[in-house]
Amino acid sequence: MLYKIKSSLFFRLVLLPAIIIFIMAWLVTKQEGYAFIISISTALVGWNNSNILSNLNFIRSETSKNRDSVAQYVDKLFDEMEALFTDRSLKRDKLETILSSRVSILELRLNHIQGRTKMTLLSTEQITALRNNPLDLLDSQEYKTHLLSMRFEYLEAIEQNYSDWIKNKI
Structure with missing residues (x-):
């Protein structure tokens, strides 16, 4: 049961945003290589910002x-x-x-x-x-x-x- 919760959470927090960004980038560029690079870099920047904000909130609390x-x-x-x-x-x-x-x-x-x-x-x-x-x-x-x-x-x-x-x- 715990494995299903963790995998579901991983899908919602990691894979789903990356897939959505990839599809949007592919629709704009029509090239899979550029879409992959754009989606990975956008996801990394977003995760980095989330990590920074989480760390700041932890320090404040x-x-x-x-x-x-x-x-x-x-x-x-x-x-x-x-x-x-x-x-x-x-x-x-x-x-x-x-x-x-x-x-x-x-x-x-x-x-x-x-x-x-x-x-x-x-x-x-x-x-x-x-x-x-x-x-x-x-x-x-x-x-x-x-x-x-x-x-x-x-x-x-x-x-x-x-x-x-x-x-x-x-």
Whole structure:
């Protein structure tokens, strides 16, 4: 059954367009040699264009998935920080260790995305600030508002950088 589906798909996607182009070229030129060359070259150009468009769409969809996973990770990181800040027995060393490990994982993800797509979702300064700024909030009473504003700042930066990347790709 699978063989029939694959052969039917091959016929519809490969052979049928080539045959149609060959017949049209033969009707125009009345010479089989020219018609064969025209049909093969036209089919190859069409398949090449389809391959290029498919590849671009694949890259965009993968980048979008990666962007979403980074945004979710940042959101989860801020949820975790908020939970940690509610614990008043939290020590600066413990917070620094947790932040350092989580931000390092985030940095690895961002470097992976940048290596594959040449897109920078968060700058190095933003990552450094994410690693250091919450430590300054440890003694603050208004840590919730600061964390909330930082969360939206980072999520907005991710979305903005992704939008800029898409605009430059088009």
